[in-house]
Amino acid sequence: xxxxxxxxxxxxxxxxxxxxxxxxxxxxxxxxxxxxxxxxxxxxxxxxxxxxxxxxxxxxxxxxxxxxxxxxxxxxxxxxxxxxxxxxxxxxxxxxxxxxxxxxxxxxxxxxxxxxxxxxxxxxxxxxxxxxxxxxxxxxxxxxxxxxxxxxxxxxxxxxxxxxxxxxxxxxxxxxxxxxxxxxxxxxxxxxxxxxxxxxx
Numbered sequence: 001x002x003x004x005x006x007x008x009x010x011x012x013x014x015x016x017x018x019x020x021x022x023x024x025x026x027x028x029x030x031x032x033x034x035x036x037x038x039x040x041x042x043x044x045x046x047x048x049x050x051x052x053x054x055x056x057x058x059x060x061x062x063x064x065x066x067x068x069x070x071x072x073x074x075x076x077x078x079x080x081x082x083x084x085x086x087x088x089x090x091x092x093x094x095x096x097x098x099x100x101x102x103x104x105x106x107x108x109x110x111x112x113x114x115x116x117x118x119x120x121x122x123x124x125x126x127x128x129x130x131x132x133x134x135x136x137x138x139x140x141x142x143x144x145x146x147x148x149x150x151x152x153x154x155x156x157x158x159x160x161x162x163x164x165x166x167x168x169x170x171x172x173x174x175x176x177x178x179x180x181x182x183x184x185x186x187x188x189x190x191x192x193x194x195x196x197x198x199x200x201x
Contacts, residue, residue: 001162007166009165011163013161013163016100016163017043017104018043020076021040021043021127024037025039025056027065039055040128041074042054053153053155055121056154058151063152066154070107073105075103077100077101078100079188080098081182081186081192083096084181087181088171088173088177089173098167102161103161104156104162106158109154117153121136165199167199167201175196
């Protein structure tokens with residue numbers, strides 16, 4: 001992605017992925033056109049190495065494309081909001097849009113076996129609804145086995161990470177008003193105000 005130096009913040013990529021785990025998984029279909037699936041992802045870290053785990057429905061053709069062409073792009077979107085020109089002390093300005101996004105290039109490998117898929121599901125459950133793990137274990141095996149057969153799981157080795165935090169960093173004269181406006185706004189605007197605070201803007 002276009003990544004001007006003031007907006008380049010790779011050090012915050014992991015936190016953003018964990019806070020906003022729904023990814024747009026993008027790769028090419030058999031005709032060479034981008035195919036997109038929107039999937040929650042689980043991130044694992046081993047020292048400097050990262051892996052991303054997820055799954056899609058077996059009826060989704062995306063896994064077949066990935067089996068043939070395993071390199072893909074995962075896009076994670078953080079908070080985003082409009083920015084009005086009222087934040088500037090002068091009038092010769094234009095409005096813009098502020099946002100946070102992470103792009104992750106991965107090489108995906110399909111995960112075979114019901115035990116491996118069950119483990120992956122339990123990792124996603126632990127991320128978002130840990131108490132459900134007991135309910136899942138208590139379901140009839142005939143049901144859980146059917147659900148596991150209905151999905152295709154994958155694990156992606158992270159090849160490259162880009163993290164863009166666009167908060168008008170290059171216009172310090174607008175920061176105080178922008179942060180104050182965002183702090184009084186919608187949930188996403190309040191999240192942007194919190195990120196401004198975190199970055200010391």
